[in-house]
Amino acid sequence: MSQPVRVRFAPSPTGYLHVGGARTALFNWLFAKHTGGKFILRVEDTDKARNTAEALQVIYDGLRWLGLDWDEGPQVGGPHGPYCQSEREAVYQRYFDRLKDGNFLYDDGGAWRFRFAREVVEVDDLICGKVPFDFNNLEITPDMTIRRPDGSWIFHFVNVVDDIEMEITHVIRGEDHLSNTPKHLQLFRALGAEPPRYGHIPLILNKDGSKMSKRDQGASITSYIDGGYVPAAVRNYLCLLGWSPKDDREKLDLDEIVRLFEPSKINRKAAQFDIEKCNWLNWQYLVAMSLDEFTDAALPFIEKAGIPFGTRAALVPVLAMVKEKIKQLPETPGWLPYFFADEFVFEKDAEEKLRKPGALETLASLREGYASLAEWNAASLEAKLKELAKARGVKAGELVHPARAAVSGRTVGPSLYHMLEVLGRERVLARMDRAASMFAG
RNA sequence: GACCCUAUCGUCCAGCGGUUAGGACACCGCCCUUUCACGGCGGAUACACGGGUUCGAAUCCCGUUAGGGUCGCCA
Numbered sequence: 001m002s003q004p005v006r007v008r009f010a011p012s013p014t015g016y017l018h019v020g021g022a023r024t025a026l027f028n029w030l031f032a033k034h035t036g037g038k039f040i041l042r043v044e045d046t047d048k049a050r051n052t053a054e055a056l057q058v059i060y061d062g063l064r065w066l067g068l069d070w071d072e073g074p075q076v077g078g079p080h081g082p083y084c085q086s087e088r089e090a091v092y093q094r095y096f097d098r099l100k101d102g103n104f105l106y107d108d109g110g111a112w113r114f115r116f117a118r119e120v121v122e123v124d125d126l127i128c129g130k131v132p133f134d135f136n137n138l139e140i141t142p143d144m145t146i147r148r149p150d151g152s153w154i155f156h157f158v159n160v161v162d163d164i165e166m167e168i169t170h171v172i173r174g175e176d177h178l179s180n181t182p183k184h185l186q187l188f189r190a191l192g193a194e195p196p197r198y199g200h201i202p203l204i205l206n207k208d209g210s211k212m213s214k215r216d217q218g219a220s221i222t223s224y225i226d227g228g229y230v231p232a233a234v235r236n237y238l239c240l241l242g243w244s245p246k247d248d249r250e251k252l253d254l255d256e257i258v259r260l261f262e263p264s265k266i267n268r269k270a271a272q273f274d275i276e277k278c279n280w281l282n283w284q285y286l287v288a289m290s291l292d293e294f295t296d297a298a299l300p301f302i303e304k305a306g307i308p309f310g311t312r313a314a315l316v317p318v319l320a321m322v323k324e325k326i327k328q329l330p331e332t333p334g335w336l337p338y339f340f341a342d343e344f345v346f347e348k349d350a351e352e353k354l355r356k357p358g359a360l361e362t363l364a365s366l367r368e369g370y371a372s373l374a375e376w377n378a379a380s381l382e383a384k385l386k387e388l389a390k391a392r393g394v395k396a397g398e399l400v401h402p403a404r405a406a407v408s409g410r411t412v413g414p415s416l417y418h419m420l421e422v423l424g425r426e427r428v429l430a431r432m433d434r435a436a437s438m439f440a441g
Numbered sequence: 442g443a444c445c446c447u448a449u450c451g452u453c454c455a456g457c458g459g460u461u462a463g464g465a466c467a468c469c470g471c472c473c474u475u476u477c478a479c480g481g482c483g484g485a486u487a488c489a490c491g492g493g494u495u496c497g498a499a500u501c502c503c504g505u506u507a508g509g510g511u512c513g514c515c516a
Binding site: 047113137148177410416 | 508
């Protein structure tokens, strides 16, 4: 194993990138980075009917979003191209002829089948260990078709040929391929090629243990992109599904993961996918962002919601207040409307706060106190409110609640004093006046 | 059905012959607090079952059960 590591991710363009596939790609990528090897992307698009350019784009977008750049493959080229199987007809024909000349193939109604050696083949797996497969029973393991009557190629054959041609040294793939591996080993031997080392990683299941399919929550990488997840967070979460640094750390820098990653340390049991924990990690990344980074990340959602924030300079101070409340980026615009529009609907709970006996009276006294405040900032606003509360012999909350309701139409929000500071005296007093007349009588 | 993989809190991850079985998410209390969050403190919950091996098993072996995978002219 002195030769440089060459690993590959070989997806079929089906129109979406499954988290399981993404994790497979990630583990391959990590292994390449860890060993200083190469990560190759190969598109297995032999099924012409199903493959479209859009479906392929989803894979490229998903991998790039996760930061999994490929050293060789479509769009970047490389010495072993082309990297789409649909363009490698001549290569397959050459290998096919070799098998045919070696008497490994026979015609079965127009399809070509590969004749298995009838013996025990042992897979020596990086993750699962040595696993023997018995080919002696023809019923259980019938010979394998490698070419259809229409001349198109079957997965097993092109997969092996390309692994040979692309000089792949390690194949890290889903456990669903474990049973295919002895068949592939037979093909390697028939072609006189040294097989790569294999490592089969367990599948990802739903939280309840059922098989994860296309429509299940969190199954598609596109859903994370659209949902405003932090790519590094999703990547981090995926790393933790079946692998760990063997201590209790969970939020890990990519460099650290690259340094520690070992395929042999991957768990052998299937992991169940927990979107809640993924969300928590994502939030950890959100918390760690600078205000500027957070603004960049949240902006698309704010714009999409049509919040008339004006300039970035006006937006940033508001986000500074609200950032700590936000667990998911798409929630962001929900915290903003009343900062940028005087017209807003009062929530039912907020109305109740203002209808409470004495609420308008305390609000009026606060309004008066604020109207004459020398300096308009969070500290002075707080001091004034507390002074008035004390004078009236009530808890601060008695003033805070109606004030918040009057100014924002809500019962929850960021720190009241900071909110009032950002809103400015003029708007605050006007909104208090408006609430006073709205809820009078 | 046959073959293969797997089995620690609800979930993820530690543990690799001797631990009060640890951490995280979620959950439940309490505290903090102007709301909601955050934070702090505390709690409940796990070695699937049955046999071995051993002075001693979550850890090793064998069964059973359960889950998953594969048995295509899909990939």
